[in-house]
Amino acid sequence: MPILEVEYLSKSYRQLHGENTLAIGNVTCRVEAGEFVSFVGPSGCGKTTLLMTIAGLIEPTSGRVIVKGKEVKGPPPNLVLVFQEYNKSLFAWRTILGNVRFGLEARGDRSIGAESKTRELIDIVGLKGFEKHYPWELSGGMQQRVAIARALAYEPEVLLMDEPFGSLDALTRLELEDTLLRVWAELKTTILFITHDIEEAIYLSDRIWVLSRRPSQIIQELLVEFSRPRNQLATRAEVGFMAMRNEIYRQIGHAP
Amino acid sequence: MNGGKKFNWLGWLVLAILLSLWEYGARMSPTLRFYIPPVSQIFTALSHLFVSGQVAGHLLSTLSRFLEGYVIAALLAVSLGILLGYFRFAYNLLETLIEFLRPMPSVAIIPVAVLALGIGDRMIVAVTVYASLWPMLVNTIDGVRNIEPTLIDTARTFGLSRRLILWRIILPAASPYIVTGLRISLSIALILVTTAEMIAGSRGMGFFILDQERSFNSGNMYAGIIVVAILGYALNRLFLVLETTALRWRRGMIARESA
Numbered sequence: 001m002p003i004l005e006v007e008y009l010s011k012s013y014r015q016l017h018g019e020n021t022l023a024i025g026n027v028t029c030r031v032e033a034g035e036f037v038s039f040v041g042p043s044g045c046g047k048t049t050l051l052m053t054i055a056g057l058i059e060p061t062s063g064r065v066i067v068k069g070k071e072v073k074g075p076p077p078n079l080v081l082v083f084q085e086y087n088k089s090l091f092a093w094r095t096i097l098g099n100v101r102f103g104l105e106a107r108g109d110r111s112i113g114a115e116s117k118t119r120e121l122i123d124i125v126g127l128k129g130f131e132k133h134y135p136w137e138l139s140g141g142m143q144q145r146v147a148i149a150r151a152l153a154y155e156p157e158v159l160l161m162d163e164p165f166g167s168l169d170a171l172t173r174l175e176l177e178d179t180l181l182r183v184w185a186e187l188k189t190t191i192l193f194i195t196h197d198i199e200e201a202i203y204l205s206d207r208i209w210v211l212s213r214r215p216s217q218i219i220q221e222l223l224v225e226f227s228r229p230r231n232q233l234a235t236r237a238e239v240g241f242m243a244m245r246n247e248i249y250r251q252i253g254h255a256p
Numbered sequence: 257m258n259g260g261k262k263f264n265w266l267g268w269l270v271l272a273i274l275l276s277l278w279e280y281g282a283r284m285s286p287t288l289r290f291y292i293p294p295v296s297q298i299f300t301a302l303s304h305l306f307v308s309g310q311v312a313g314h315l316l317s318t319l320s321r322f323l324e325g326y327v328i329a330a331l332l333a334v335s336l337g338i339l340l341g342y343f344r345f346a347y348n349l350l351e352t353l354i355e356f357l358r359p360m361p362s363v364a365i366i367p368v369a370v371l372a373l374g375i376g377d378r379m380i381v382a383v384t385v386y387a388s389l390w391p392m393l394v395n396t397i398d399g400v401r402n403i404e405p406t407l408i409d410t411a412r413t414f415g416l417s418r419r420l421i422l423w424r425i426i427l428p429a430a431s432p433y434i435v436t437g438l439r440i441s442l443s444i445a446l447i448l449v450t451t452a453e454m455i456a457g458s459r460g461m462g463f464f465i466l467d468q469e470r471s472f473n474s475g476n477m478y479a480g481i482i483v484v485a486i487l488g489y490a491l492n493r494l495f496l497v498l499e500t501t502a503l504r505w506r507r508g509m510i511a512r513e514s515a
Binding site: 052055056057074075077079080081083085088089091092093094095102103106107134136137154 | 404406407409410412413414415416424425428429431505506508509512
């Protein structure tokens with residue numbers, strides 16, 4: 001049984017002048033447990049709306065989302081969304097330790113072990129020594145690491161990520177991609193990732209769904225079979241990496 | 257404002273010069289002396305008042321009325337403010353009423369309060385609650401309405417209930433605004449207690465000051481004024497200490513944003 005199923009999902013908005021615009025066309029897809037899957041699509045194609053709907057934060061106009069066999073009505077308990085805007089999503093009044101511990105508190109873990117679990121996660125995302133800092137004291141990349149650690153502390157079975165590295169500089173982005181892959185391999189979470197960076201999607205994923213322009217629809221599915229663990233130099237130099245990149249690029253460029 | 261750590265010599269020097277001028281001027285003119293006694297005489301009166309215990313009772317009355325009114329107002333304003341900030345409909349319902357009542361000088365309500373509650377503690381506390389309510393209410397509403405929506409979405413994706421979102425997200429996120437309201441209301445509450453005591457009361461610093469003036473005891477009157485001034489100053493300092501502790505997380509953030 002797939003861990004996440006999206007069936008005939010669509011979402012339309014009423015605009016100011018009364019017209020309805022369709023943000024999500026008719027999306028159907030399935031994610032198996034433990035997979036790393038990405039949506040890749042042009043900017044403004046409704047990717048965020050799609051992910052927010054899957055996360056149960058927005059109600060779909062039609063269709064449904066099923067997580068572990070249960071239809072989503074409101075945010076499901078075994079799924080968490082990491083936002084692109086880490087600076088708006090972190091709790092400014094909590095330290096790094098407090099922010100990450102929030103993930104544990106949210107699922108009711110107030111045990112003695114919670115403290116050491118929190119520290120362990122901070123260590124995993126590479127922020128050891130910053131426990132007592134406040135979010136504003138950290139760089140953008142470090143703040144997104146906090147947001148990721150906080151999401152992992154919740155021990156979700158499905159982790160949704162909305163262009164989490166979209167506003168980071170190129171080097172930090174590569175670094176965080178590797179951190180994410182390491183954590184994913186270690187914790188065996190299912191990850192559904194959104195990005196407009198084609199190479200990022202290929203580098204990270206087992207499968208890629210290419211989205212069209214608004215209203216977003218899946219126009220192609222690609223399997224990414226490069227061996228793991230992946231490596232920023234070796235994987236990107238594989239035969240077929242560029243071919244796949246170009247294929248997706250053409251798809252998006254000519255998207256209906 | 258200076259950093260708050262360095263002692264402000266210049267400021268104290270200006271104060272000392274003014275007091276010396278006062279002392280000198282009052283000693284020069286016997287007529288003036290009747291209305292404005294020399295500073296030294298005022299401080300003598302002040303120490304007599306404290307030694308005889310004459311002023312302590314009045315001070316305590318004022319302080320307890322102030323605390324009662326201020327705390328009741330804070331609880332009311334913050335809970336109502338969160339409600340109005342969170343629920344658009346509730347806000348629309350009461351917005352006009354608030355905008356109408358808020359700018360009215362609160363002392364104007366004192367006669368109404370006297371009619372309704374008579375002269376006594378209840379009236380004074382009620383007036384204090386009424387007056388200090390507005391800044392706290394309006395700031396809390398603003399604070400809640402300015403909360404970043406992503407914060408609420410974050411809390412929701414982590415499965416927090418509405419009640420927990422209120423305690424864990426809305427209250428701390430709005431706390432800088434709430435504290436601003438609390439600080440403004442601190443002075444207002446003190447003004448209203450003192451004024452109400454002057455109009456209707458047989459105890460309290462407001463009553464004492466007016467009573468001394470009416471019995472031509474200008475030394476004691478000024479001493480009373482000084483006591484009220486010190487009370488206001490002390491409460492403000494105390495508040496600042498509490499504020500810096502509670503909003504420690506915000507200090508550096510503001511410094512960096514404005515840099």
